[in-house]
Amino acid sequence: MTLPAPTGVPAALGGRPVRSEPWPAYDLGDVWLSxxxxxxxxxxxxxxxxxxxxxxxxxxxxxxxxxxxxxxxxxxxxxxxxxxxxxxxxxxxxxxxxxxxxxxxxxxxxxxxxxxxxxxxxxxxxxxxxxxxxxxxxxxxxxxxxxxxxxxxxxxxxxxxxxxxxxxxxxxxxxxxxxxxxxxxxxxxxxxxxxxxxxxxxxxxxxxxxxxxxxxxxxxxxxxxxxxxxxxxxxxxxxxxxxxxxxxxxxxxxxxxxxxxxxxxxxxxxxxxxxxxxRLPDRLAAHRRNYDHVADRLADVDGIALRRPVAPGAYLGEALVFRVPGVDAERTAWIAGALRAEGIGARALADPADRNVRVFWNWRFLVGPDARAARARYPQTATYLDEAIDIPLSANLTQADCDQLITAVNKVIPVALSAV
Ligand SMILES: Cc1ncc(COP(=O)(O)O)c(C=O)c1O
Structure with a gap:
């Protein structure tokens, strides 16, 4: 199977996006229902x-x-x-x-x-x-x-x-x-x-x-x-x-x-x-198929680190999280924004313009209003979160959807890192 050419100007910089349809997500009505x-x-x-x-x-x-x-x-x-x-x-x-x-x-x-x-x-x-x-x-x-x-x-x-x-x-x-x-x-x-x-x-x-x-x-x-x-x-x-x-x-x-x-x-x-x-077994198999397809093809992309499972296969596959080691939260946010411009539902976990409740310094109810002080208490996790990008992988993704994700990452990452 040949993938669409990964090169080209990212949509974030005026190029053509990889896809035009919305990325399937539960809050856009994407359901697994018979x-x-x-x-x-x-x-x-x-x-x-x-x-x-x-x-x-x-x-x-x-x-x-x-x-x-x-x-x-x-x-x-x-x-x-x-x-x-x-x-x-x-x-x-x-x-x-x-x-x-x-x-x-x-x-x-x-x-x-x-x-x-x-x-x-x-x-x-x-x-x-x-x-x-x-x-x-x-x-x-x-x-x-x-x-x-x-x-x-x-x-x-x-x-x-x-x-x-x-x-x-x-x-x-x-x-x-x-x-x-x-x-x-x-x-x-x-x-x-x-x-x-x-x-x-x-x-x-x-x-x-x-x-x-x-x-x-x-x-x-x-x-x-x-x-x-x-x-x-x-x-x-x-x-x-x-x-x-x-x-x-x-x-x-x-x-x-x-x-x-x-x-x-x-x-x-x-x-x-x-x-x-x-149909749970079918759904699990679909998650696994999508995840493996995407992870296999992104494993060797320079500059990104996919989260590694603790043992082969010890994952569900309903989301892909990878880090871009060494970049700060602003650049990770730019990358996620560039992926969204390609039509992929990506989020930078630590996007400073976002209020993602998967990052602990946004838990004011627990850590108080001083996010900087909270980050300083758990500096290792803060650094890894700054580098992390999160993409939901619906069980309904087609192989074409998965290939567009792969293409988008290959298109965006080299451009983002060449500017570092
Ligand atoms: C890690 C984790 N724990 C707990 C919950 C809470 O589940 P619920 O929304 O059903 O209360 C969520 C929700 O997505 C979650 O991601």
Whole structure:
């Protein structure tokens, strides 16, 4: 297959753009949906039973069936459908019964929802530096865990599974429980084990941008019976409804010991999610096909460094993140702008003109208003974020879309770097 010629004047400098159609993105209406999924949602609407805990037997509800499906797909003892990924992470932390204001570590590179969930659970986030692939820096992690934290939330950011064998071994050594924010990596697998099943619990989202898209929603996976039971109550199972999640025995806790925070999933979303699971393997294969095609062809482009997975194949492939080592945030922003001018949906994570909530110095709720001081506290992650470009890779991308991305990068990068 011959690609369009990579040379030429970038569109940002007056040349012809590589493509004219918008880059497919969930917030522009790009969805992975079949007629069967539409019918499933409509059927749930027609049944007029939208609350998950109605009179029907548990396994006749869409939510109960979705949870059963999740348990068998991921191989966990327990699954709880809930209202969002943020809710799932919060419920996992609440389920651990950490003391009030417990310190909970998380990576400095994550979506603002991770530290937000930690705060929602009544805990205090402690940030950990990331290394050049924007995964956790294990040396800094050891220091943070040794200094005393009560738990860690590991995040598989932009689809790349973190080094769970090393992180779990380290955390085990130091007696720190691990929770996974597997929101960005639903379906990705490391050493035969899915993201979100390595720690004590894993939180997932089914928001529009995720491998299972129900608009909003999420779920939690765990093998810990008590954690699960508490999470069920906190999510809003009251007046004995907890028992429905334990059909073969009594719940291990008293539901009245905990408040209820109403983080349930409804039946319409669950119907959609359950149906979408039929084609989840196809979707994962499409992400993988697109990612591998693009990453293979960009691997040798001078001047860029693709994020490396911790093991072959340990990624979802729904986003491509690469760094342009040695450039500052302004130049990275120029490159991302030049890619957008070519018709590619690129963002520089640290674009000074943007308010991207994947960069920690924009988390004023946590680090305060002085972004410069915040950057100085985590200088390594700040530098790598300054160099990073993020491009969503829809499962619906065609090979032509992927080739246009490859062409655009080859067109823009040499021009951008020749001016350095
Ligand atoms: C890393 C990460 N964690 C948590 C969330 C929150 O998920 P939700 O929007 O379903 O609450 C997101 C959302 O995209 C995310 O990217």
């Amino acid at each position: 007629r069967q999924d539409e019918e499933a949602a409509l059927e749930a609407i027609r049944q007029r039973l939208y609350f998950r805990y109605d009179y029907r037997p548990f396994d006749k509800t869409y939510t109960g069936r979705f949870e059963k499906r999740l348990k068998s797909y991921f191989g966990t003892e327990y699954a709880l459908a809930c209202s969002s990924g943020t809710a799932a992470i919060t419920l996992a932390l609440l389920g651990m019964q950490l003391p009030r204001d417990a310190k909970v570590a998380c990576p400095a590179f994550t979506f603002a929802a991770t530290p937000s969930a930690i705060q929602l659970a009544g805990c205090a986030p402690v940030l950990v530096e990331c290394q050049e692939d924007l995964r956790l820096d294990l040396e800094n992690l050891r220091q943070v865990l040794s200094a005393g934290v009560d738990a860690i939330v590991v995040v598989h950011m932009r689809g790349l599974i973190d080094d769970m064998p090393s992180i779990c071994a380290l955390a085990d050594d130091l007696g720190v429980p691990v929770i996974e924010d597997a929101v960005p990596a639903l379906g990705a697998v490391l050493n035969g084990r899915p993201a979100g099943t390595w720690g004590r619990a894993g939180g997932f989202s089914t928001q529009s941008d995720k491998s299972l898209n129900t608009g909003e929603g999420g779920f939690l996976l765990t093998n810990d019976e008590e954690l699960f039971a508490r999470a069920v109550v906190y999510s809003g199972a009251y007046e004995g409804r907890l028992a429905r999640h334990f059909p073969n025995g009594r719940p291990p806790i008293n539901d009245l010991d905990h408040p209820i925070f109403s983080m349930r999933m409804d039946e319409i979303r669950a119907a959609l999610a359950e149906s979408l699971m039929d």
